Amino acid sequence: MLITVLGGGHGCYAAAVDLAERGHCVRLWRRDRAALLALRAEGQVSLRDHRGTRRVGVGGADDRLQVCEDLAQALAGAALVVIPLPSTSHPALATQVAPHLQDGQVVFLPPGTLGSLMFAQAVQASGNRARVAFAETGTLPYLVRKHGVADLVISAYATRLPTGVMPARLARQAFAVLREAYPSVEPIEDVLSAALMNAGPIIHPPLILMNAGPLEHFPAWDIHHEGTQPAIRRVTNALDEERMRVREALGYGAPHFPLADHYCNDGEPWMYGHGAHEQLTDSGDWREKIDLLEHRYMLEDTRLGLSLLVSVARWAGVATPLASGLLALASAVTGQDLYRQGRTLENLGVAGLTREQMHGLLNDGPGA
Known part of the structure; x- marks a missing residue:
């Protein structure tokens, strides 16, 4: 091909x-x-x-x-x-x-x-x-x-x-x-x-924001290795619960690919299968300098990905206090309104659609 x-x-x-x-x-x-x-x-x-x-x-x-x-x-x-x-x-x-x-x-x-x-x-x-x-x-x-x-x-x-x-x-x-x-x-x-399956907005915003001190202090820091501590994992799991509640509210069925499966070596395999987190950390390739103002974890996964999750949740009538709070914290860190800049339903011009109209858009495409 x-x-x-x-x-x-x-x-x-x-x-x-x-x-x-x-x-x-x-x-x-x-x-x-x-x-x-x-x-x-x-x-x-x-x-x-x-x-x-x-x-x-x-x-x-x-x-x-x-x-x-x-x-x-x-x-x-x-x-x-x-x-x-x-x-x-x-x-x-x-x-x-x-x-x-x-x-x-x-x-x-x-x-x-x-x-x-x-x-x-x-x-x-x-x-x-x-x-x-x-x-x-x-x-x-x-x-x-x-x-x-x-x-x-x-x-x-x-x-x-x-x-x-x-x-x-x-x-x-x-x-x-x-x-x-x-x-x-x-x-x-x-x-x-x-x-709403995108893993980046779930895993990366808590990791960079809760590791902000080490990221700004050390010349390089591996957020997936020493930065992935139990407290951060609990936040990531709670954020992922919000994502899955939004999916369920919109009628999307399981499997929802909970991020917790990424860290397990048994049970339901996640997107990279079993043991992928260890393969990632063992490689050492993610020990890097992360600039909180410029790195894609902030500009893509937080500004775009997290704002999309919050936007869709608001449209669906689902509360996402953790996602909204992380986005507000990231906005304070960067000194910018990341939701306003984000990939939201508002900025895509579709926030005013009813659920029936949204279904039609997704099924037939714009302009159909």
Whole structure:
């Protein structure tokens, strides 16, 4: 299958290399042309995971992974477009991508923070009438870190990816494409259900806010290792309970993928299966300097992800005092109104919809 991967982050390189290694023809595009050309000049990526270390060719005549400098050319003819970028990139990228999408394509945002709606709205605004399916899930398919231009370490692969499609009426066709690339995809109701599976806004805001002192004091701190203490886990579990109450209030069924399962080595496997938390902490790749004003855990998972949870909860009539409190605390830390800046139903222009109208939007897409 011809797959286009957009972006140059950790998850983008992981997707490009993994999909190429599994036999797909992959085009990689990123806005940073110099970095793209540097990767082509390397001619290969070193990949280390649980199977050992190996090299995957890039740009050669016989290589399945090619780099592409032109966005329109990168998208042309691709059955699947994978965008494993932070949600902060969505507004600008959606506008760039929208005019070039073609009939029958599937655009996958892992995870999306309801970015599927933003991309669908951008396509409508561009005047493009192509029949495109947008899909999103609750986490990246990989726990991964890049080390340099062409050195990649994947600590874990997702084994379960609960995924929704917009418009939901195109779900059958979309899942046929998605599963060819990611067999771990599990169909769920729609993209709002998928957005409420996003683990980032549950795990990261408590970790960065309750570790704010060490993060500002030490040159590097691993919030997933020494930063994950019992008190913080209790807060994370309580925040996740709020997320699951919102899902239930909207009629979304189990499994809700409680984050507590991520830390267990038995019982129901979470999105990365059993033992993934230990694989992450053992790697040492998450010991880093986190700037509370600039890091994506604040700009993406808190400002966008947590604001979306609070917004949907308000729309559904569900109290989320912990989510609202963490968002207020983060706003005080950053000196900005993160809810006002957030990816809320208000900012997406759909807060005034009734539940019936929202169901119609999710099923048929904007402008239907």
